[in-house]
Amino acid sequence: MIVIHKFFKGRRSKSHGGKVVAIGKALAHVKYIQHRPGPDREPGGREMFNDREDGLDAREMRKAIKELGDSRVVVHKLMLAPEINPQDKKAFTREVMANLSQEMGRDLQWFAVEHNNTNHHHIHVVVLGRDRNGTEVEIGMKEIEKVIEQGDRYLERWHPKELERSRKERAEREKERREERTKERELAKAERIRDGLELPWMHQKIVREQLEPFKEWKEKQDQKELELAKPKDEKERPYYQDTIEAAGKEWSRANNLKELRDLNEHLWDNVDERINREDYRRLRGWIKDKEEGREPEPPKAEPKEQKPRHEIDFQGTKYSKKDSYEKLTGLSKELRESSERLPFDDYQKLRGWIEYKDRERWSGALEKQIAATHKKFERSKTAADLKAAEGGRVIDPLQEHMMRNPIIGLFMTEAAIASEIVRSIPLDDRNRDYAKEQRQGLEEAKRGLDEKEKDRKGDKIRMPWELKAAEERDAESREKVEKAIEENKRKKEEERKKEKERQEERDRDDPFKRDPWGRW
Secondary structure, eight states, X not given: OEEEEEEEEOOBOGGGTTOBHHHHHHHHHHHHHHHOSSTTOOTTOOOEEOSSOBSOOHHHHHHHHHTTTTSSEEEEEEEEEOSSOOSOHHHHHHHHHHHHHHHHTXXXXXXXXXXXXXXXXXXXXXXXXXXXXXXXXXXXXXHHHHHHHHHHHHHHHHOHHHHHHHHHHHHHHHHHHHHHHHHHHHHHHHHHHHTTSOOTTSOHHHHHHHHSOHHHHHHHHHHHHHHHHSOOOSOOOOGGGOEEEETTEEEETXXXXXXXXXXXXXXXXXXXXXXXXXXXXXXHHHHHHHHTTOOOOOOOOOOOOOXXXXXXXXXXXXXXXXXXXXXXXXXXXXXXXXXOOOOHHHHHHHHHXXXXXXXXXXXXXXXXXXXXXXHHTOOOSSHHHHHHSTTOOOOOHHHHHHHTSHHHHHHHHHHHHHHHHHHHSOOOOTTOOHHHHHHHXXXXXXXXXXXXXXXXXXXXSSOXXXXXXXXXXXXXXXXXXHHHHHHHHHHHHHHHHHHHHHHHHHHHHOGGGSOTTSOO
């Protein structure tokens, strides 16, 4: 179930003559949900209902909203979009809102309208800013989670088969989207390999260092920092030079009252040339200021806190460009795992510092590896030295000349590394215990399921039905893993018994196991 929540604050605006802006927005929302075009709209508008009766009078609802001008919140608007369309949307809405009222300890005043003009039907609920006892109503994330939970319970109770079918279809769609994203990543990687930006047999950072060496990249970064540090000659644009584009011209506060009124009438008469809402509000503000014979005061610039340009302060710890790569990446990891956030500029600095340190670490890595390869395969002076050196071999002059080429040296380095890896792999399988390895893999899978269950308990991002579906999948996987572990133990026990019987047969055939009289 999806729930969208917004609210209108009961604040006053000087530019609108002291009228409450939120009341106008709330009334416009009520008009929208009742009279939005669509095949489900009745001649007098859609039916309104609340927790007590059907067919509410829209005028009474608008009157109740107008009386809430002094409240901190005029109305809360909710959109309830269940995963499947319930047969009785009124009963669904009343049960959800009744449980919400009980959880909040408030006698909520609300009314709702059904929208059946889209592929996925939904219900618009308007909750007044004060309950029937006159107490302020506040709806936060905790209350939204309760609404989602109660809606899911209703669907599970009255539409279990449809809900299960919908969840299976959604899981299949998510699986298809994951597969599509995986294919896109593979295609993008193949394209980077074709363009030479990424090679499967070579470290990507080595390729980056070859395409743009650290020295050249560092000069570019230093030049960018110098340009940013230069003082800006261009001054900020004064507030009275704010302009809008309309009717093929540019308009500002400098135009006289008649011109602005003519523009307003022109926009109303010509629908195709209408401007966006924000620009129109600006135009109305200019006309009202000129009608009242006043000009607004220029906004006062708030003093900004001056921070050191090359430092980041996070939880009392200072970070700078001079810190180590490990310290900077540790801060980045901590930010990813916690709810704490840095300002945008500081985060951009941190990313730049990490990239700088990373490139600095890999600067000259290829040359160092080639030098190490030359040293390892250096030609010995005498045959006696070659015989004495363990693993030594002769390198003829042609091969030595080829090794001076960086690319050939890189190939030889990769070959040496691959040879060491292959040499470290045991090729004798006689001493391997496959049952033990299988059991260890199953136990590792079981531990992974336990960790996923812990993460799911603290997950507040995914929807409850997603968490429940994941829990069901993990429970099924856990059952299969436990059965496999039991089967593995049973096979291990049978193998142990067979091995014991084979050993006894070998002992009976061994003459050294018997005494001189032929007894055991």
